[in-house]
Amino acid sequence: QLQLQESGPGLVKPSETLSLTCAVSGGSFNSRSYYWGWIRQPPGKGLEWIGSIYYSGSTYYNPSLKRRVSISVDTSRTHLSLNLGSVAAADMAVYYCTFGVAIDAVDLWGHGTLVTVSS
Amino acid sequence: QSALTQPPSASGSPGQSVTISCTGTSSDVGAYDYVSWYQQHPGKAPKLMIYEVNRRPSGVPDRFSGSKSGNTASLTVSGLQAEDEADYYCSSYAGTNNYVLFGGGTKLTVL
Numbered sequence: 001q002l003q004l005q006e007s008g009p010g011l012v013k014p015s016e017t018l019s020l021t022c023a024v025s026g027g028s029f030n031s032r033s034y035y036w037g038w039i040r041q042p043p044g045k046g047l048e049w050i051g052s053i054y055y056s057g058s059t060y061y062n063p064s065l066k067r068r069v070s071i072s073v074d075t076s077r078t079h080l081s082l083n084l085g086s087v088a089a090a091d092m093a094v095y096y097c098t099f100g101v102a103i104d105a106v107d108l109w110g111h112g113t114l115v116t117v118s119s
Numbered sequence: 120q121s122a123l124t125q126p127p128s129a130s131g132s133p134g135q136s137v138t139i140s141c142t143g144t145s146s147d148v149g150a151y152d153y154v155s156w157y158q159q160h161p162g163k164a165p166k167l168m169i170y171e172v173n174r175r176p177s178g179v180p181d182r183f184s185g186s187k188s189g190n191t192a193s194l195t196v197s198g199l200q201a202e203d204e205a206d207y208y209c210s211s212y213a214g215t216n217n218y219v220l221f222g223g224g225t226k227l228t229v230l
Binding site: 048 | 155
């Protein structure tokens with residue numbers, strides 16, 4: 001069964017870059033087209049879409065984060081990366097790795113990883 | 120861009136039906152049939168319950184249904200069960216810049 005697993009530092013200093021990786025295990029993406037992306041959730045708050053990368057390599061970002069965010073996939077298409085620059089306290093959240101055959105419908109979620117922003 | 124608007128809370132007794140609304144604009148909910156609904160239990164990742172306004176993924180009970188009218192989408196949970204108590208989030212494709220908006224979430228309480 002396909003699974004997504006996020007990994008990365010749980011603590012990032014203000015103004016630095018948050019870098020996370022998501023690994024797919026238990027198989028590979030069989031869909032002929034899919035979106036692989038990131039969604040975050042600040043503690044006690046709602047969900048925020050960060051962005052997605054289409055299987056073709058096209059990227060789509062939340063306009064409010066676009067200047068600071070980058071999403072990429074490795075050549076083997078088994079690892080997804082997220083880089084978010086110039087982080088501040090407002091970026092503290094659980095970051096979820098996501099997969100779906102449509103940009104707006106996430107079929108598969110990772111367990112999520114909490115990132116704290118603090119000096 | 121603004122988040123979609125959901126009521127912060129909703130409730131119902133076991134066996135009853137509850138409807139949760141999700142209001143957007145003519146640029147998102149009103150423009151596309153790409154509205155999804157997610158269920159999230161405490162400490163867990165969200166789960167897709169409805170996509171493309173009214174389609175259910177495999178394994179989701181038919182007690183969950185979705186609809187849309189104009190700029191407002193709705194999720195109806197019929198025959199409420201204790202396990203339905205959770206937070207529910209709507210999302211919509213927002214087209215122009217190919218991004219996705221979420222609602223603020225609704226906490227559903229089963230009385």
